[in-house]
Amino acid sequence: MQTTTERIERPEDRFLAAFEVHAGHALNGNGPRMQALRREALTHFARLGFPERKAEAWKYTNIGRKLAHPYALGAPAPALTRDDLAPYAIPGLDAARAALVNGRFEPGLSSLDGLPEGVVVTGLAEAAGAHPELFERHFAHYADYRGEVFTALNTAFTRDGLFVYVPANTVVERPIHALSLLDTDADLFLQPRLLVVVERGAQVRLIESRHARTGTKTFTNGVTEIFVGPNAHVDLFTLQDEGDAAAQVASRYAYQEADSYLATSTITLSGDLVRNTQNYLPDAENCETHLRGLFLGRGTMHVDNHTLVDHAKPHCYSNELFKGILADRATGVFNGKVFVRPDAQQTNAYQENKTVLLSEAARMYAKPELEIYADDVKCSHGATTGRLDAEAMFYLRTRGLTDGQARRMLLLAFARDVIDEIAVEPLRAHLDRLIERRLP
């Protein structure tokens, strides 16, 4: 009889070993820069290593447990039809659609007609070849692949994703809906990437929805970079609903120029372990930034929202609201940081986190931080955790509502603080219905 002893590897080693093997499939672009960049990112990845349990930014999220699973690194390309995508459409939404399957852009499943002249919505790999100048100017300029291990890993391995470009002074009237689907029989590790470039004075509304057709174990390490040009206006709505087997680390980097507006809503409805790392850098005067989030946790779901608003320049405004409802054995984490650099006078920043716990075993860890180096500022934050207000419940019960009805009504009202801010009506209505159905 033969006994095999497997050497216990660090999860990092698998990626380091796979780098050369997958080099041909990776996002290489035309110029030598991409290849050098990928190699540099890999070096940073090797140096940084995956976060240890003690790492402050991962204090409440044991990511190592998820990474230990032997996921396949190469993604299959299933042949899907438009009908397969139909269940994930947003009813009544008139939008241009970009479809991604297992992180790969699928032009055949997308409907991108009728976009204004000059607007580009295409796969990232395609864009690297077709728009090299634009691509080089923005790709990996905002994402911190030198300091963040998951961003370094994505930069070294990403193959495709989505590229959205809106030229100067162009208003995209219809929203752009990026629909991402997971469809795989093997346990997969995916590393898609999204690059959004909105030039001076342009306006766009982006909807990103993520779903899974299969219940296979997956780990998505996604990176999003958003460039908001001077006086540009960007709305981004993200819906995370990939089912109980999908883990993800979604890192988002937004860079804002003068007089710009950026609002993002991150709605997390399902997932195994979901970590959203969001870094916003309003790097010029008079920027306005909104971060909104809502998470519903049930089962053993773990949702971690980690945000940073780095106020680098004076006269900016930021407002952050993250709300959560946790049931069963779900765990929620919120770590928000407002950073005001020494010269960023007249900054006005607000941050709020509210969570409702519905069960004995649900957990919430909140860490709202302020780090302030300028004196003429107005910064505040608030965090509350508790159960539903007993008096409000009582009032509704006296009006004849059952316990369940009263609870759902209050929870829906709680969630609507975030949902009602969504300026695309069909999406708002869709989310409202979805949340009502999904309330624990």
Add this chain to the structure above:
Amino acid sequence: MSSTETDFLQEVADSDYKYGFVTSIEAETAPKGLSEDTIRFISAKKEEPEWMLEWRLKAFRHWQSLLEKEAYPRWAHLEYPEIDFQDISYYSAPRTTPKYSSLDEVDPQLLDTFSRLGIPLEEQKVLAGVAVDVVMDSVSVATTFKAELEKLGIIFCSFGEAVREHPDLVRKHIGSVVPYTDNFYAALNSAVFSDGSFCYIPKGVRCPMELSTYFRINEAGTGQFERTLIIAEEGSYVSYLEGCTAPMRDENQLHAAVVEIIAHKDAEVKYSTIQNWYPGDQEGRGGIYNFVTKRGICAGDHAKISWTQLETGSAITWKYPSVILKGDHSVGEFYSVAFTKGRQQADTGTKMIHLGKNTRSTIISKGISAGHSNNSYRGLVKIGKNAANARNFSQCDSMLLGSTCGAHTFPYLEISNPTAQVEHEATTSKVGEDQIFYCKQRGISEQDAIKLIVNGFCREILTKLPMEFAVEARKLLDIELEGSVG
């Protein structure tokens, strides 16, 4: 910002430490360095029983293992050079160590020091009715009102005396709230603690006076390692004050104190601190490094522990007075004002660990930063899974006086029970121009306006201090703000 306001704030930031002077009392000092021999030397000096020495040695070995692993707490928002623990002398006692029965016997130079600090012993004894257990460097040199307290069965003495005369009490409780394994500086303190205060309030006794201890660091290059243990038996009450100022120094002085409080069923302990140690010069050289572990446990139902602090001194402050709310219906409170200027750095806050049912905690923290200082609030509110109906309210406000300082808030909220209600709020702002304008309109000078506004900002906390302390605290804050103007 108008130029006079800027000038004033500049003056505040530039003002030198007012209480910098050195008393020359001959001291008996251990040579620099730390080894098992040092521990044995300290223990022998203090005529300690064998178990105490053993405990110190265990703590020392643990500390050494931490040192080898370089397990210093580095997570705080503080920057300071590595501390050379072998370059510190770990024991220093004033040479005249007999116990005085009256003040006349006390070294007149020592009395002079206290009167220059504005805390004459005689006056306090007569006017305030305060029993003062004066700790000068490391050995208790004067204890008053002891006889009166003895009548009630209250024990209030130096730690060394307690080890000798009440060994059972000390042995039972030492390290029960802050074990020597708790953290790096608690381990160091447990190994080398020189002296401190011990306080025992028997069942059902309400201590009739505020117990207070003044700490002074007075020997160049000597670490101060105080250890305080307060035990409040069922249904008792005590209010304990601790306050300090220290002479000017060129060399960094390390201070690593440990305070343990045990409040049994229905007991209440109120612990107030004014900390005004030497903060260093304009460049931040020479100030005190203050690494303190303070923790209380509400061991029984309906117990209450309240921490109030005014922190204005030290180059580095690392201090998180905490409460473990173990008994049902127990209450924890933390009220703090931290003022930093020059190059001072403070990372201070609290931990409220809710374990029992219906436990409540309140945290009110006010941070004021000026000059090039950094002032951080760091706090943890933890609701255990059995802490049904726990309630916490936290409020952390920061005020910035000038554009070169920093104010930070790092709260941690860990909630594992759905019936808990936890609220946290924080704000950061500067002195409002409209407020200053309003005051000036009423004929109040800009400087007075700022004092008024800052005092108002802290009022909520200062009123929590016992009366004798509140007066001193307000004076201290005014002087800190006045800078060279006053």
